[in-house]
Amino acid sequence: MPTDLIDRARSAAHDRVELPGMSLMEHLDELRKRILWAVIYLLLGCAVAWFFHSGLANIIQKPLLSIGLKMTMTHPIDAMNYYIKTSLVFGAIFSSPLILYQIWLFISPGMYSNEKRYVVPFMGVTVLLFLAGAWFGYRYVLPGAMHFLVEDIGKNFTHMITIEDYTDFFMSVILGLGFTFEMPVVIFFLALFGIVDAKFLLRHFRYAVLAIFLLAAILCPDPSPIGMTVFALPMLFLYFVGVLVAYLVHPDHRNKKKAAGV
DSSP, X not given: OOHHHHHHHHHHHHHTTTSOOOOHHHHHHHHHHHHHXXXXXXXXXXXXXXXXXXXXXXXXXXXXXXXXOOXXXXXXXXXXXXXXXXXXXXXXXXXXXXXXXXXXXXXXXXXXXXXXXXXXXXHHHHHHHHHHHHHHIIIIIHHHHHIIIIIIITTTSOOOOBHHHHHHHHHHHXXXXXXXXXXXXXXXXXXXXXXXXXXXHHHTHHHHHHHHHHHHHHHOSOOSHHHHHHHHHHHHHHHHHHHHHHHHHSHHHHHHHHHTTO
């Protein structure tokens, strides 16, 4: 980690010393409360997902069905495990707004009152970005992966794709891209607390490009430069969105606007 980034983090933490504090036991009690509610919301989301587990399972299998294949059971309990895993993942997605709200409630005591107004945009943008990343993976990455890996690379082999192998691959792509698309949200918090700013992000842009293409090489099923570039372009776009977000929410910019009476 760059030395200036460490210094910024220390300075941001020091600036918040004067905020109304909580004792260690109060923090632990608050954390316990938020975790309890998050677990309750997760269980409710899983219950809803289980009610629709057949339809959700068909959605997961659709990229495989598009090339004329179906998942193979190798153990009598595979189908049950498949439905349980599907319900857990989609239950987490369904309940994510409420879980995110619990996270916000936990960190909000350490924020200034004018920063707390970001709760609604934070929750909305976080969910939308995750869904956008998941949709990008489902709409473009998975069908391309199935075509490339099975019909092109594996055309000379007999295909027996198990339930466990396919669902693990599906979840890694969907969840990996969903979390990757959260980049502007991460930058938002770093900038909000004064740890990074737009100039810092632009100055270290080459490192961001390297990290993005390394991530694209890991997640992208097509090893060609064109495939990785197509995969990395949305992430590069989101990085620049993060630069704009950092400029707008950084304390220096907001203080200048306040001083100017804007």
